[in-house]
Amino acid sequence: MTEILVQPDGAIATVVFNRPERRNAISLAMWQELARITEGLAKDESVRAVVYRGAGTEAFAAGADISEFQDNRKDRASAIRYNEQTDAAYKAIRGCPKPTVAMVYGFCM
Numbered sequence: 001m002t003e004i005l006v007q008p009d010g011a012i013a014t015v016v017f018n019r020p021e022r023r024n025a026i027s028l029a030m031w032q033e034l035a036r037i038t039e040g041l042a043k044d045e046s047v048r049a050v051v052y053r054g055a056g057t058e059a060f061a062a063g064a065d066i067s068e069f070q071d072n073r074k075d076r077a078s079a080i081r082y083n084e085q086t087d088a089a090y091k092a093i094r095g096c097p098k099p100t101v102a103m104v105y106g107f108c109m
Contacts, residue, residue: 004033005055006041011048013041014103020056023107028072031085036091050096054104060102063109064066 005016015037017024026034041047054060064086073079093100102108 003027003030005035006037008047011046012051013044013047013049015041016049016055017061018055019065020054020058022065023062024054024056025057025062025067027065028068028082028085030065031089032096035088035092036083038065038089038096042092042096042098047098049099049101050100051103052093057106060104061106061109066085087091 003018005018007014007016015034017026017030019025019027019030032060041050072082
């Protein structure tokens with residue numbers, strides 16, 4: 001299963017956090033993919049707006065997937081690398097020249 005889906009609908013691209021069984025908790029791979037996807041949508045002239053939402057009916061996103069922290073944030077160096085990935089995702093969204101909307105339903109951390 002793909003953890004992040006992109007659903008184009010005319011000029012609107014919907015980015016779906018697709019881990020409903022984990023309340024859409026965002027894994028390290030998802031942080032990396034989120035930055036890449038958002039940067040691509042920012043450059044796509046056919047996209048005029050981006051919507052972010054969580055799959056299912058329980059959560060938008062439960063936040064970072066803390067079950068990965070033992071491996072991905074086990075020491076200072078790995079924590080810094082992890083934070084760089086989350087920062088890249090946030091910067092991509094903030095820097096997107098198109099309107100971005102979070103369609104929040106349920107839990108949101």
